Amino acid sequence: MSETMQQGAKSARLPRTARRAQLLAAAQDVFAANGYHAAAMDEIAERAGVSKPVLYQHFPGKLELYMALLQTHADELIAGVTGALDSTTDNKLRVQAAVGAYFDFVDHEGEAFRLVFQSDIRGEPVVHETIERATKSCVDAITATITADAGMDEERARLLAVGLVGASQVAAQSWLASNRPIEKAEAVKLISTLAWRGIGGGYPLQPHS
Structure with missing residues (x-):
């Protein structure tokens, strides 16, 4: 043979x-x-x-193969963010964990983040829908946490959640594109401190019993 x-x-x-x-x-x-x-x-x-x-x-085709990958990694991102929020009842640590989830995602071996954040076929309806679902699921999870813990109405909580997601995503991508100029833990701390001073300072979250 x-x-x-x-x-x-x-x-x-x-x-x-x-x-x-x-x-x-x-x-x-x-x-x-x-x-x-x-x-x-x-x-x-x-x-x-x-x-x-x-x-x-x-x-059956290239799009189906791409979508299988995209769906897998979108689910991983959602699980990472929701898991971060559930990992502690300390609200400051929750923010840090949520930011860390984005840095972990972009730092993942194989650059899976490119399929979610930098897809060159975002105009394809099924691709756009999957990416938007992932972002919305992360925003929804953070919104629910802020609403419950800060006593804020959902509309304002959602806007803050969108800001946290956007800042985490953009900062994490910039950090990776710059060849990780500082340690990931320090980068996460910098962005989470910025976010916490905005959320925790302007809208004090109550500690859980």
């Missing part, structure tokens, strides 16, 4: 879930490096070490 046939036989024995994970990992590398439009299914298949028919068995 030739080396190519041996590799093919070995590849074919992967369970479906393992194969899907392998294909998604390869696709993430290609999409992150090239963007959606320049990425080719041929390159993704080659990077995964499979034939194109095998790739198409799992994903």
Whole structure:
């Protein structure tokens, strides 16, 4: 049996879930490096070490493959932010944890953040909807926390939440684009301190019993 046939036989024995994970990992590398439009299914298949028919068995087309990745990472971002808010009852630490969730997300190996924050097909309705859902879910979670703890009406709490999300996202991306000029922990502390002085100073949050 030739080396190519041996590799093919070995590849074919992967369970479906393992194969899907392998294909998604390869696709993430290609999409992150090239963007959606320049990425080719041929390159993704080659990077995964499979034939194109095998790739198409799992994903009917490039958009479906991209959406599978985008959905996964959008869910990771939402889970990171909501988990940060639930991680403590200390409101100052909550703000720091929420900011940290964005820095952790952009710092993730494989540059998954590019699919969510820097997608070159945001105009595609299904892509736009998924990205907006992720942002809204994070804003909703922070809004609920501010409303409950600061005794503020929802409209004002939401505006503050949008500001915190926007500042965290932009600052985290700038930090990464600048090649991490300071330690991540220090960067998170700087942005969270700025946010806390605005939220905690202007609208004192009450400690939980």
